[in-house]
Amino acid sequence: MFEEEKQKIANWLLNPDHPESLSLEEAEERLRTLSLWKVYEEIEVPLFPILKDMSATGIRLDHSRLASLAKELKDEIAKETKEIFALAGGEFNLNSPKQVADILFTNLGLKPLKKNSKSGTSSTDYETLVSLKAAHPIVEHLLKSRELIKIEGTYVSKLLSAPERIHAVFNQMGAATGRFSSHDPNMQNIPPVVKQVFIPSDGFTFVSLDYSQIELRLIASLSGDETMIAAFKKGIDIHRLTASKIFKIPLQEVDDRMRGMAKTLNFGIIYGMGSVAFSKQAGVTRKEAEAFIKEYFKNFSAIKNYEEDIVMQALQVGYTENIHGRKRFLPDLASRNSFLANNARRAAINMPVQSLGADVIKLAMIKFWEKYHANSSVKLLLSIHDELLFEIKDSKIDLVIPDLIKIMESVLSLSVPLKVDVAKGKRWSDLS
DNA sequence: AACCTCACG
């Protein structure tokens, strides 16, 4: 069954960045020699019909709520546009970064923050506009209009012409790390304001189950870092703990700003972030950023060792892999171009973590499917990296939720428990 | 088609 798809999946597993087109037999032979057979047979192949069914089910749209949201947005956009043209002293195309740059940096004499790397023109992106907020009143209106135009143009106006149910396509070979991607439309990047237009089928309730801090739990387990493992086992707020370590203060003295910085650092570490990026993100000097990162790795030394080992191994064999053998080849690691080599280095650090996260949710979907695919009271609607959105018949909710949690939390056994948070409600924007 | 910008995990 579905031989053609199996062939695509097999080829993609062999090299996600550059899938070849070996015959099914050749590809399966190579999967065996590369220890990818289990990922192929136990994860990717069973997943194919599940994704098909998820798309076929679709998610219901509340067209009357959508219409009122659309009107609201259009009115606000018109208002902002009028303000902007008045302050600029003339009309221009708000969607043209070139014309926005002309207004800001030529007509109004504001100072550019940075140049675009490819074209050399002055950037007008979010970061730039935020830095210019105090310099001219037009800037905050530009920020607001960008936000509104994005939401209206990319999401709301596209949904207006959609049927009652949205059937997005989920691609199991969408990302080189093993994550899904979604398109037509992309249901994995719906902004909070737009979520209000999605509602469950009659007699059903949305139930969202998401893995709490899954990537941080995974890197704690993979690296064997005792400090972080102990924190997760005890259920301590991990960002708070991190803040107390890098600021060298007791847990009780951690304030929101410190916790926020620690959170940035915790996520940044998974991506191989350096001191320049951290200083920018956290709003501290580069020197301070260096000190924080140093202190971080002093306290979580196993994570530092783990990341160094990953890079060393990747340099030797030319790829990184996760504990299931899922691989990503990174030829740029050996590049003399340091930009390319550094990008590959960070991708190498991130891959074993992000891809294991992808495996966790894929395994959960398969376990769910084995038990529930014939049960018309429970429908899987969306899979969003660390979250599964279901609709469940109202009368079955209390029965089913604990079982879904159990399924999701027990797909893998690691040094750290997997934790799932639940929220339910009659609108996607309104889950609690 | 390349580029910039920006939505999400």
Place this chain on the structure above:
DNA sequence: ACGTACGTGAGGTTC
């Protein structure tokens, strides 16, 4: 001198 946090999809402008 310069630029770096991973992974996506999508809209518009410019050439």
